Amino acid sequence: MTESAVSVRRANPLWQIGKALILLAVLVILVGLGTWQVQRLHWKEGLLADIAARKDVPAVPLSAIEAMAASGGDIEYRVVTTTGHYLNNKERDFLATYAEEPGFHIYTPLQLDDGRFIFVNRGFVPSEAKEPEMRKQGQLTGEQTVTGLARAKLVDRPSGMPDNDPVKNIFFWRDLDAMASSVGLPKDKVLPFFIDADKTPNPQGLPIGGVTIIDLPNSHLQYAVTWYGLAVALAAIVAISWWRKHHPDAPSQ
Secondary structure (H helix, E strand, O other): OOHHHHHHHHHOHHHHHHHHHHHHHHHHHHHHHHHHHHHHHHHHHHHHHHHHHHOOOOOEEHHHHHHHHHOOOOOOOOEEEEEEEEOHHHOEEEEEEEOOEEEEEEEEEEEOOOOOEEEEEEEEEEHHHOOHHHHHHHOOOOEEEEEEEEEEOOOOOOOOOOOOEOOOOEEOOOOHHHHHHHOOOOHHHEEEEEEEEOOOOOHHHOOEOOOOOOOOOOOHHHHHHHHHHHHHHHHHHHHHHHHHHHOOOOOOO
16 A cells, blocks of 8 residues: 555544544543452452451351351351361371471361361471371370361362372362362261361470461552553553644644
8 A cells, every 4th residue: 555545544534533433442441441450459458358357356156157158158267166076197288388498288177076077277387297197296186176267168279280199198279079088088078168277386386377378469559550551641642643743843842
């Protein structure tokens, strides 16, 4: 296409209208994305405040968390307490770190009085203490009272997470069904959530409880500024282009 043909096309009113509509659509999209991120920011801030408040209320019985989970409520990080007997020979070990030290989180089934089970994250042990015989005093027997934070089960494997290895008892993500089946617990007898034990000390100091990390990324303000900034930049470019077109003799800076 020759230069003269391009000039003719650009002078066509339909071309000008089409270009204006495209620029307007892009601007609306950028502003919409920025506004959506602001809404997400308010939602995330409310969620973080709600989680912080949950941790400061008295512990509720396990039955209250069960009822909330059954009704579709959000049980994450709610303080719960219950009693039962640990099945120490059926613990599951999850690769983890604590204070930059490699090791494992010890998930042990707690058998309740009604015969059901709930897996309890009792806390962290260093790699050299993975085997139970290395921390015999921490293998609690008899009836135990557990207080900690309720944690929902994961439905799918997180993106990029390796497969669990139940045979070697090395887990990378909380696949509750695999945990239960690998130690012979009937699926219908295992509660569909976990408990992260609090910092109550264990004999010999292991496992180290209270290892729950609440780290919900909140970058929505940054994203909102980015989208709004792009919208402002686009508007500025269009305005400058319009000015130069209608004031060709104006001195440029």
